[in-house]
Amino acid sequence: MTVEAVETGGSRPVVENRRTSPVWCHTEWDPLEEVIVGIVDEAHFPPWHAALPPVLPADQHDTFRRDAGKPFPPEAVAAANQELDEFVHILESEGVTVRRPEPIPQNVPYRTLDWSSTGMYAAMPRDVLLVVGDEIIECPTAWRSRYYETLAYRPLLKEYFRGGARWSAGPKPELKDEQYDSTWADPGEDGPRRLVVTEFEPTFDAADFTRCGRDIIAQMSNVTNAFGIEWLSRHLGDDYRIHVFEFDDAHPMHIDATLVPMAPGKVLINPERVRRVPDLFKGWDVIHAPKPIIPDSHPLYMTSKWINMNILMLDEERVVVERQDEPMISLLKNFGFTPIPCNFRNFNSFGGSFHCATLDVRRRGALRSYF
Numbered sequence: 001m002t003v004e005a006v007e008t009g010g011s012r013p014v015v016e017n018r019r020t021s022p023v024w025c026h027t028e029w030d031p032l033e034e035v036i037v038g039i040v041d042e043a044h045f046p047p048w049h050a051a052l053p054p055v056l057p058a059d060q061h062d063t064f065r066r067d068a069g070k071p072f073p074p075e076a077v078a079a080a081n082q083e084l085d086e087f088v089h090i091l092e093s094e095g096v097t098v099r100r101p102e103p104i105p106q107n108v109p110y111r112t113l114d115w116s117s118t119g120m121y122a123a124m125p126r127d128v129l130l131v132v133g134d135e136i137i138e139c140p141t142a143w144r145s146r147y148y149e150t151l152a153y154r155p156l157l158k159e160y161f162r163g164g165a166r167w168s169a170g171p172k173p174e175l176k177d178e179q180y181d182s183t184w185a186d187p188g189e190d191g192p193r194r195l196v197v198t199e200f201e202p203t204f205d206a207a208d209f210t211r212c213g214r215d216i217i218a219q220m221s222n223v224t225n226a227f228g229i230e231w232l233s234r235h236l237g238d239d240y241r242i243h244v245f246e247f248d249d250a251h252p253m254h255i256d257a258t259l260v261p262m263a264p265g266k267v268l269i270n271p272e273r274v275r276r277v278p279d280l281f282k283g284w285d286v287i288h289a290p291k292p293i294i295p296d297s298h299p300l301y302m303t304s305k306w307i308n309m310n311i312l313m314l315d316e317e318r319v320v321v322e323r324q325d326e327p328m329i330s331l332l333k334n335f336g337f338t339p340i341p342c343n344f345r346n347f348n349s350f351g352g353s354f355h356c357a358t359l360d361v362r363r364r365g366a367l368r369s370y371f
């Protein structure tokens with residue numbers, strides 16, 4: 001691959017090989033050119049498993065036990081689909097190329113040497129695929145129900161590879177019983193952090209990482225272990241520094257409703273989970289996310305209401321925000337951003353918002369240090 005030095009930052013040269021790759025993304029805020037938006041087609045409740053209770057909202061455990069392996073309610077799927085269409089339309093009118101995965105059957109049982117499962121959905125590309133620079137990485141996810149989830153993206157992955165991207169995958173996990181702490185019990189909101197994944201083998205979801213150029217912020221969670229972070233760190237090599245922080249979150253899974261870098265020098269934080277902003281962000285504007293306004297009556301199968309923070313930056317100013325989330329819209333306006341409202345509350349029911357539902361495949365910009 002042709003690698004061309006375009007600037008020198010710190011002690012290491014910064015490289016620009018963008019011309020040879022359709023995959024190119026260093027931050028959460030560089031101008032967005034191409035994005036994958038997930039789909040809710042075929043969405044099924046996963047089989048009940050020990051990895052679920054540490055992250056599902058308490059009031060959803062009974063539903064997940066009862067409906068394990070069944071399709072999500074068709075009216076919920078239809079309502080989410082309508083919002084996805086609106087989101088795609090908005091992205092396209094803002095000049096972004098939108099790609100979609102191919103639906104794969106989620107109710108066909110599969111098995112390994114140790115266990116069997118069915119799938120869930122292809123709604124959240126953010127969880128299972130990580131883009132760093134010109135590389136797209138398939139994540140070794142900890143949930144058995146997500147074992148084959150990246151198959152929905154294979155046509156795109158092959159196309160990007162043929163176009164010049166690098167394509168890799170974390171070590172295929174076995175996900176044996178040893179991967180899960182069978183004695184896990186809820187520590188309670190103020191209890192010590194207790195994670196259900198063990199260090200048996202590396203697992204991680206991409207959504208436990210957030211990119212600021214050479215610095216990548218990460219957390220351990222109920223799907224991402226230290227072994228997984230170490231694998232990724234060595235895989236990415238000396239060009240990147242992974243900073244692992246622990247937040248006040250008793251049920252962590254994915255960092256993107258906790259700490260969201262929005263632009264150089266601007267970070268959105270969850271005021272309940274980030275009681276002390278990491279020193280790394282010294283000198284940055286810290287924007288406290290407003291309390292979510294999603295009513296209790298609205299079903300959220302797999303996420304807390306803080307999913308209101310799960311915004312998508314189109315560049316350093318334009319930001320896609322849930323249309324009904326007036327407090328977030330006015331706060332971001334006050335900080336000089338340009339919010340673009342989109343209905344997404346019905347999609348939120350499936351466990352994510354604009355950041356979870358997308359994978360930014362290509363953003364203009366070079367690899368830099370922001371700290």
Ligand code: DAV
Pocket residue numbers: 207253254255256257258302303304305306307351352356
């Ligand atoms: O409440 O932290 C995070 C996003 C899930 N994909 C939460 C949910």
